[in-house]
Amino acid sequence: MSEGLFSSFRISATGLSAQRRRLDVIAENLANAETTRTPAGGPYRRKRAVLAAESTPVDQVSQSEPFVQLVRSNEKHMAANAMESVRPVDPETGVTMTVQDDPSPFRSEYDPGHPDADANGYVLKPNVNVVDEMVDLILATRAYQANAVAFEASKDMFNVSLQI
Amino acid sequence: MIRGTLGDRAGLAPLKQALNAYALRHRVISGNIANAETPGYQPRRVEFESSMKQALATTRFVHPTVTDPRDIPVGDSSPDSVEPQVVSAPQTGKENGVDLQKEMVALVENQLSYRLAVRLLDMKYNQLHAAIRGSIR
Numbered sequence: 001m002s003e004g005l006f007s008s009f010r011i012s013a014t015g016l017s018a019q020r021r022r023l024d025v026i027a028e029n030l031a032n033a034e035t036t037r038t039p040a041g042g043p044y045r046r047k048r049a050v051l052a053a054e055s056t057p058v059d060q061v062s063q064s065e066p067f068v069q070l071v072r073s074n075e076k077h078m079a080a081n082a083m084e085s086v087r088p089v090d091p092e093t094g095v096t097m098t099v100q101d102d103p104s105p106f107r108s109e110y111d112p113g114h115p116d117a118d119a120n121g122y123v124l125k126p127n128v129n130v131v132d133e134m135v136d137l138i139l140a141t142r143a144y145q146a147n148a149v150a151f152e153a154s155k156d157m158f159n160v161s162l163q164i
Numbered sequence: 165m166i167r168g169t170l171g172d173r174a175g176l177a178p179l180k181q182a183l184n185a186y187a188l189r190h191r192v193i194s195g196n197i198a199n200a201e202t203p204g205y206q207p208r209r210v211e212f213e214s215s216m217k218q219a220l221a222t223t224r225f226v227h228p229t230v231t232d233p234r235d236i237p238v239g240d241s242s243p244d245s246v247e248p249q250v251v252s253a254p255q256t257g258k259e260n261g262v263d264l265q266k267e268m269v270a271l272v273e274n275q276l277s278y279r280l281a282v283r284l285l286d287m288k289y290n291q292l293h294a295a296i297r298g299s300i301r
Contacts (some may be wrong), residue, residue: 007191008187008190008191008194010200010209011191011194011195011198012194012197014198015194015197015198015199015200018198050203051199051201051202051203052202052203053199053202053204053205092188092191092192092195092208092250093195093198093199094195094196094198094199095198095199095202105271107251117206139201142264143200143201143264145197146197146264146268147197148265149197149268149271150193150197150198150271152196153190153271153272154190154194156275156279157186157187157190157275157278157279159277160279160282161278161282163282163286164282164285164289
């Protein structure tokens with residue numbers, strides 16, 4: 001409840017930003033799908049967008065048990081509602097994205113005419129699978145759209161509450 | 165005191181709590197959507213309607229309140245003290261439990277509920293306004 005309705009803007013913004021940067025990573029991978037020379041030497045290594053939730057998962061939020069258990073044995077008894085006084089901390093969470101190198105092995109292609117070919121005529125190519133990247137591209141686009149819709153909804157709700 | 169009386173008589177309190185609950189649910193759904201592709205994330209839900217319904221149905225004369233942390237909460241919760249609870253959704257066994265379609269439907273549904281609550285609150289205020297002025301508008 002800390003920032004009220006405004007924090008929903010922030011949450012959707014983290015989603016939008018993470019998905020957009022994921023698109024950047026995919027674009028970089030696609031652009032370098034055949035790159036055999038990098039400043040670090042060797043072929044281009046595929047980059048991977050790793051998404052993570054921002055704050056503590058709800059399971060770690062303490063749901064403290066009452067130390068006495070009261071039982072309602074008669075209709076006229078009052079019900080004990082110990083659980084209802086426990087209020088977990090802000091459980092809504094945004095998303096963060098980090099970029100990591102994909103450690104999977106490079107592709108080896110037979111191309112003796114290539115300047116980077118080894119003695120046997122094999123060239124090491126980046127570990128980028130274009131089909132995988134395209135699928136990822138579509139996923140990232142859809143996720144971006146979903147976050148944009150959530151953002152629109154926040155805007156609408158905020159506007160409406162100004163009309164009271 | 166007048167404010168409290170007016171608010172109580174007009175039934176504004178449950179509406180205000182509903183607004184808060186819908187706003188919280190909106191944030192939680194936004195978080196679920198933002199984490200739709202996060203590995204290991206399980207979606208969260210907001211429970212409010214059932215506890216509010218129960219509180220409204222079992223309204224009694226006395227509403228004991230907790231004034232000390234060592235007190236044992238007793239008695240049915242009064243409608244005023246119903247707080248929305250955030251819970252994790254039932255485990256689906258999948259790496260990421262978010263169903264984007266479900267979340268989008270929940271988002272729209274919650275948005276409309278919010279709009280409805282705002283509309284009702286607005287109408288209540290207009291009623292009060294009319295009663296104070298003695299004429300409509």
